[in-house]
Amino acid sequence: MNTKKGSLAWDNLKYDLQPWIKDGITSLGFPTMTPVQASTIPLLSGNKDVVVEAVTGSGKTLAFAIPVLQKVSEYMYNQDEDGEINGPPKKGHMLSIILSPTRELASQIQSVFKSVIDFLPEDKAPIKTQLLIGSISNVREDLAHFLEKRPQILIATPGRLLDFLSSQYVKTSLVEIAILDEADKLLDISFKNDVVTILKKLPKQRRTGLFSATISSAGDAIFNTGMNNPVKVSVKSKNISNNAAPSSLLISYMFTNPELKISILLKLLSDYQYKKCIVYFPTCTSVKYFYSVFAKLVDDENLNFFSLHGQLASKPRLKTLQNFTEGDATTGKFILMTTDVAARGIDIPDVDLVIQIDPPTDPDVFLHRCGRTGRANKVGQAIVMLDANNKEENYVDFMEVKGVAMKEMDAPKTPQHEAFQSRFRKFQLHDRARHELAVKSYVGFVRYYSKHLAHSIFRMQSMDYLGIAKMYGLMRLPKMPESKYINNDLMPEDGWLGEPIDMDNYKYANEEKENSRIENLEATKLAMINEAKKRKELKVKNEAWSSKTEKRETKGERREKMKRKREAIEKKIMEEDSEEEDNMVDWKDIVKSNKKQKNSTGILAFEGL
Numbered sequence: 001m002n003t004k005k006g007s008l009a010w011d012n013l014k015y016d017l018q019p020w021i022k023d024g025i026t027s028l029g030f031p032t033m034t035p036v037q038a039s040t041i042p043l044l045s046g047n048k049d050v051v052v053e054a055v056t057g058s059g060k061t062l063a064f065a066i067p068v069l070q071k072v073s074e075y076m077y078n079q080d081e082d083g084e085i086n087g088p089p090k091k092g093h094m095l096s097i098i099l100s101p102t103r104e105l106a107s108q109i110q111s112v113f114k115s116v117i118d119f120l121p122e123d124k125a126p127i128k129t130q131l132l133i134g135s136i137s138n139v140r141e142d143l144a145h146f147l148e149k150r151p152q153i154l155i156a157t158p159g160r161l162l163d164f165l166s167s168q169y170v171k172t173s174l175v176e177i178a179i180l181d182e183a184d185k186l187l188d189i190s191f192k193n194d195v196v197t198i199l200k201k202l203p204k205q206r207r208t209g210l211f212s213a214t215i216s217s218a219g220d221a222i223f224n225t226g227m228n229n230p231v232k233v234s235v236k237s238k239n240i241s242n243n244a245a246p247s248s249l250l251i252s253y254m255f256t257n258p259e260l261k262i263s264i265l266l267k268l269l270s271d272y273q274y275k276k277c278i279v280y281f282p283t284c285t286s287v288k289y290f291y292s293v294f295a296k297l298v299d300d301e302n303l304n305f306f307s308l309h310g311q312l313a314s315k316p317r318l319k320t321l322q323n324f325t326e327g328d329a330t331t332g333k334f335i336l337m338t339t340d341v342a343a344r345g346i347d348i349p350d351v352d353l354v355i356q357i358d359p360p361t362d363p364d365v366f367l368h369r370c371g372r373t374g375r376a377n378k379v380g381q382a383i384v385m386l387d388a389n390n391k392e393e394n395y396v397d398f399m400e401v402k403g404v405a406m407k408e409m410d411a412p413k414t415p416q417h418e419a420f421q422s423r424f425r426k427f428q429l430h431d432r433a434r435h436e437l438a439v440k441s442y443v444g445f446v447r448y449y450s451k452h453l454a455h456s457i458f459r460m461q462s463m464d465y466l467g468i469a470k471m472y473g474l475m476r477l478p479k480m481p482e483s484k485y486i487n488n489d490l491m492p493e494d495g496w497l498g499e500p501i502d503m504d505n506y507k508y509a510n511e512e513k514e515n516s517r518i519e520n521l522e523a524t525k526l527a528m529i530n531e532a533k534k535r536k537e538l539k540v541k542n543e544a545w546s547s548k549t550e551k552r553e554t555k556g557e558r559r560e561k562m563k564r565k566r567e568a569i570e571k572k573i574m575e576e577d578s579e580e581e582d583n584m585v586d587w588k589d590i591v592k593s594n595k596k597q598k599n600s601t602g603i604l605a606f607e608g609l
C-alpha cells in the first residue's frame with residue numbers, strides 16, 4: 001500500500017480518531033504520521049486484520065497503539081444505538097492483549113501507551129495497562145492487581161500471559177483487538193505453541209495485527225493466528241529500492257583477524273564520535289565475561305559500560321536498560337554490552353552506533369540489531385566484524401540478497417594490541433575464576449558458531465580456533481571435539497597459547513573458593529595415590545595369574561611340540577619310502593595292507609615297517 005507524499009498530516013488520516021488521541025499524539029511532538037502509521041491505523045482501527053512489515057524505527061509501535069486505544073475508547077466512551085455507554089468492562093475482563101517476545105520490549109510498549117494515555121481528559125473513565133512479564137511479580141500478584149485495578153490493556157510475554165489466562169477469574173470474551181509485536185519471533189519455534197494457544201482463547205470476531213521489520217520470515221505460521229482476510233502493509237526504505245534497512249542507517253563491515261577483535265572494539269569505542277553504542281556479543285557468558293574484563297582493563301574514563309543479558313533477573317535487566325537510556329550522553333559515552341535479548345524493538349533515541357563483534361546466528365536478527373540505530377530518520381551507523389580468513393566475506397553478498405546493503409570499512413590499526421594482551425594475561429593470572437569464565441565463554445562461542453543458520457558461510461572446519469581463543473584471553477585451549485579441526489601443524493604443544501603455567505598453583509582470588517580448591521586438589525592427589533596403589537596390587541595379582549597361564553601355555557606348548565615331533569617322524573618315514581620308489585614298493589600299498597592287517601588283527605599298521 002502506498003501513502004502519497006504530503007498526506008502524512010494527522011488530519012489526513014483516513015479514520016476519525018477520538019479527539020483526545022489526536023491531541024495526545026500531536027502533543028507528543030509528532031506533527032505528521034510515519035508512512036506505516038498512515039497505512040495501518042485506518043485499517044486496524046476499522047475492521048481489518050493486518051500483517052505489517054516496515055523497516056526498523058519506522059513507528060510501528062504507535063501504528064498499533066493508536067488503533068488499540070481507539071478501540072478501547074470506542075468501547076468505553078461511545079454511545080450504542082440505544083444511547084447507552086458501556087463504560088469500563090466488567091471485573092475480570094480486558095479489551096486488548098499485546099504480546100512481545102521480551103520483557104524489555106513489553107515494558108517499552110507500556111511506556112508508549114502511557115505517553116498517549118497521559119493526555120486522556122480527567123472527566124473520562126481511565127484507561128489502564130498492565131504489564132505481565134516473568135519474575136517481576138508472581139501470577140497470583142498479577143491476578144490480584146488485575147482484579148483490583150481493572151486494566152483494559154494487557155501487555156505481556158507469552159509464557160506469563162498463558163499462565164495468567166488459565167485463571168477462572170480472567171475472562172477474554174470482550175477482547176476486541178490482539179497485537180503480536182515482533183510477530184515473526186512470536187511465531188517461531190520458541191513461542192509458537194503458547195501464542196497459538198493464547199489466540200485460541202480469544203473471541204473469533206476480534207481484530208488481529210502482526211508487526212515486524214522481518215515478518216516475511218514467519219512464513220505460513222501467520223495462518224495459525226486466526227486472522228480474517230488480513231491486509232498486508234509493507235513499508236520499505238525510501239530512496240533505495242529493495243532496502244530492508246532504513247535509509248538513515250549506514251551498515252558497514254570490516255575484516256579482522258579474530259585475535260584483534262577486542263582491541264579493535266576498544267579502539268572504536270575510544271576514537272569514534274557517538275553518544276550511545278550497543279555492542280552485541282554472542283552469549284550471556286561472553287557479556288558477563290567481557291564486562292568484567294573491561295571494568296578492570298579499560299582506562300578511558302569517558303566510557304561507561306552497562307551489561308544486559310538473559311541470565312539477569314527481570315528487575316536488574318529493566319533497571320540497566322533504564323540507566324543506559326536515561327544516561328546523560330553529554331557527560332560521556334554510554335556502551336550497552338548485550339546479547340540478542342536487546343536485538344528487537346528496543347528504542348533508545350540516543351543510540352547512534354551499533355557494533356557486532358560477530359554476526360548473529362539468525363540472519364533476520366542482523367537487521368534488528370543494526371536497527372537499534374538510524375531510527376526515526378536519525379543518522380546511525382552499524383558495524384559488523386567479519387573473519388576474512390574463514391571466508392565470512394560471503395555474508396556480505398548473502399545479506400545483500402536479503403535487501404541489506406553494506407559498505408566495507410577499514411579496521412582501525414591497533415598498536416596497543418600487544419600491550420593489551422599482556423595486561424589481559426596478568427588479569428587472568430590474578431584469578432583462576434577469570435580464566436574459567438574465559439574458557440566457558442570460548443566454548444560457548446564455539447557452540448554458538450555451530451548454530452549459524454547460514455552454516456555454509458560460517459564453517460566449523462575452517463574457524464580460526466587459536467585466534468578466537470586468544471581473543472577470549474585463553475592461556476590454554478580446552479579439550480573439545482571441535483579441536484579436531486585445528487591443523488596439526490598449528491596445534492600448540494599441550495594446547496598452551498603462551499608460556500605454560502603451573503595449574504596446581506593457579507589460585508582463585510576468592511579465599512573460600514581457593515581453600516576448597518586446595519582441599520579438592522589434596523583429595524584428588526590422595527585418590528590418585530590410592531588409585532596407583534590399587535593398580536599396583538592389581539598388577540601383582542595379574543602377574544600371578546599370567547604366570548599360571550604361562551605354565552598352562554607351556555603344557556600346551558609341550559603337547560604341540562610332541563605332535564610336531566610325531567608328524568616330523570611320519571614325514572621322514574614317508575620321504576624315506578618315496579626314496580625307495582625304485583624298489584617298486586608302494587608305501588601306500590603297505591599302508592593299505594597294514595590297515596587290512598590292523599582290521600583283521602587289531603595291531604598298529606605301521607608296526608610292520
Ligand SMILES: Nc1ncnc2c1ncn2[C@@H]1O[C@H](COP(=O)(O)OP(=O)(O)OP(=O)(O)O)[C@@H](O)[C@H]1O
Nearest residue numbers: 030032033034056057058059060061213345347376
Ligand atoms: N509520527 C512520528 N513522527 C516522528 N517520530 C515518531 C513517530 N511515531 C513514532 N516515532 C518515533 O520513532 C521511533 C521508533 O518508533 P518504534 O519504536 O515504534 O519503531 P518500530 O518501527 O517499532 O521499530 P522496530 O522494528 O525496531 O521495533 C520512536 O522513538 C518513536 O518515538
